[in-house]
Amino acid sequence: xxxxTQSPTHLIKTRGQQVTLRCSSQSGHNTxxxxxxxLGQGPQFIFQYYREEENGRGxxxxxxxxxxxxxxxxxxxxxxxxxxxxxxxxxxxxxxDRAKEKLFFGSGTQLSxx
Amino acid sequence: QKxxxxxxxxxxxxxxxxxxxxxxxxxxxxxxxxxxxxxxxxGPELLMYTYxxxxxxxxxxxxxxxxxSKYISLFIRDSQPSxxxxxxxxxxIYSSASKIIFGSGTRLSIRP
Numbered sequence: 001x002x003x004x005t006q007s008p009t010h011l012i013k014t015r016g017q018q019v020t021l022r023c024s025s026q027s028g029h030n031t032x033x034x035x036x037x038x039l040g041q042g043p044q045f046i047f048q049y050y051r052e053e054e055n056g057r058g059x060x061x062x063x064x065x066x067x068x069x070x071x072x073x074x075x076x077x078x079x080x081x082x083x084x085x086x087x088x089x090x091x092x093x094x095x096x097d098r099a100k101e102k103l104f105f106g107s108g109t110q111l112s113x114x
Numbered sequence: 115q116k117x118x119x120x121x122x123x124x125x126x127x128x129x130x131x132x133x134x135x136x137x138x139x140x141x142x143x144x145x146x147x148x149x150x151x152x153x154x155x156x157g158p159e160l161l162m163y164t165y166x167x168x169x170x171x172x173x174x175x176x177x178x179x180x181x182x183s184k185y186i187s188l189f190i191r192d193s194q195p196s197x198x199x200x201x202x203x204x205x206x207i208y209s210s211a212s213k214i215i216f217g218s219g220t221r222l223s224i225r226p
Binding site for chain 1: 118120122148150155156157158159160163202204212213214215216217218219
């Protein structure tokens with residue numbers, strides 16, 4: 001059974017640029033959630049995708065968007081990057097068809113915006 | 115006021131000590147409570163998952179939920195240097211994992 005994998009592990013961008021982060025979900029999971037974790041803070045929910053449809057969104061602006069593919073892998077896109085977007089971006093996969101759904105996280109992508 | 119409050123620490127204890135980590139919350143609708151462990155440069159790892167008030171034990175770890183006080187705890191017995199990490203409490207209203215709310219994490223260090 002493979003775990004959740006994220007790419008790239010690190011990324012440096014400049015303000016105003018666009019970025020795409022990728023996530024492969026754990027085998028057997030149909031749901032991907034994305035979280036932003038600023039330094040010294042807990043993860044904050046960005047959005048969740050279930051069977052290729054958005055299934056909930058946190059308090060993030062529309063320049064944060066996502067996709068889920070038929071194989072349940074996912075992308076997070078951020079447009080018009082701002083300095084405050086610098087953070088660890090975490091992807092978590094789960095099986096929403098099970099009771100008491102549990103999240104399993106990848107190691108994250110560390111994004112630095114200069 | 116944040117929905118979930120957690121003391122950021124750092125907390126430093128000697129090896130073998132009992133560790134107590136705590137969170138308080140303001141939303142009485144929360145029903146599902148979790149503790150995650152996060153090592154440096156890694157994603158959070160689920161340690162404990164509980165529903166409703168009471169205690170749940172798993173090896174050296176005990177999770178405690180007191181809904182009347184809106185207070186949850188994680189106890190670590192016989193602490194080991196490998197337990198050194200940041201511990202995040204998390205909670206949600208529904209059994210679905212949508213919109214889990216995390217605390218800010220407590221940094222724990224176990225001294226050999």
